Amino acid sequence: MIVKKTCAACGTCVAVCPFDAIRIKDIAVIDPVKCTNCGLCVKACPVSAIEVEK
């Protein structure tokens, strides 16, 4: 997952992450070990700041 500069640090991604893989440190920081690329945070983000890494 890639977090873009668009991130407003609102924490919506944290609330939907079933794996508790995201923390807000100025912007969202996703733990690559916990993350399963399920994409829920991508859908939840109000500004589409999270993208699946290609």
Place this chain on the structure above:
Amino acid sequence: MIKDRYDAVVIGAGPAGSVAAKVMAEAGMDVLLIDKKSEIGHVKRCGEGLGANHLRLAGIEPNPLWIRRQINGALVFSPDMTKITMDTKEVSSYLIERKVFDKFLAIEAAKAGATVQARTEAVDLIRNNGKIAGIVAEYMGGRYEIKADLVVAADGVDSVIARQAGINTTLRLDDLNSCAEFEMSGIKMEDPNKIMIYFGNDIAPGGYAWVFPKGDDTANVGLGIRASKAVNAYEYLQRFVKKMGFDSASVIEVNIGGVPVGGNINEYVLDNFMVVGDAARQVNPIHGGGIGLSMASAKILAETAIKAYKEKDFSKKNLSDYEKQWEEQFSKKMSKLLKLRKFAEKLSDEQMNDIAAKVAGTDLYELSQGRFASFIKLVGKSPGIVKYLPILMMA
């Protein structure tokens, strides 16, 4: 400065956390209230509307310090822009300045004797024989262990502390409204003393758009979309701003955030632990408002905690009064509202237009005061709606 032990640590100085800290401190409890933000109340994730009844319920006097606008009703627009007017005649709600309001409440907590510390983040829980016994906090690069008999998680929609404590607060996309809002200056409004609400599956799928006046030509212009139905609230907001002809107005604030609209969670207390506010999903599932519910819940929470403090028993069993009272006072209503939400979100634009056409021209406020007979005639063709609308008006 922060000590290493308190009776209670409250995480998050939003309306829920500050009210809980204030009430507990007033009863003589030694309370620490922390917030991870450098400035309490900022950045906010909020439309800033607050019902006058909610202030009364929380025992807070309306204060010009944080009231930007007095509101006396609503204009509701269907997808084809049919207008429904709700004139409450008297002040029914306020547009508040959250960054001032939140600070005001935190100061109230401090005045009551609580210690308030900004820019302090709870990063972990301390456990003693498996039971929660305090928190690990970070402040200005330092790490501190703070012991407490009670930890209150009031840390918002993205609460990680409740989760670490073992309460499942993970939101499903269907229970989340993803929101974007501008505070705009230089816009024209038909009636800058009424809030304006816009429905439509193109405008805000699974939610609504709002124009909440904060001044004669200034308003919060925002919307929420259901995360399971659509992505990128910000793009919807840009389209809405254009549709409203606000493109040339100035943007004073940009607000982004998520609102939990799924109703009740499974548990609100553990041994030595309680959760409140957005973290406990205490938000009205219909309009997404949470300040009033949060403050009312925080009061119940604090009263329960005070009793536990006097009895020196912070066990889950002893704290469960909070959960019971929450269920008695609010939970049933939440479930009803959730049903209404699920009903309303199935309406097509045509159905919304149809309802609006029937209701337009009547005084909805009077209807909500009990004149349902005439209303039933109005929407006779859509009997399903009749049983839900009275609830909607009370929401």
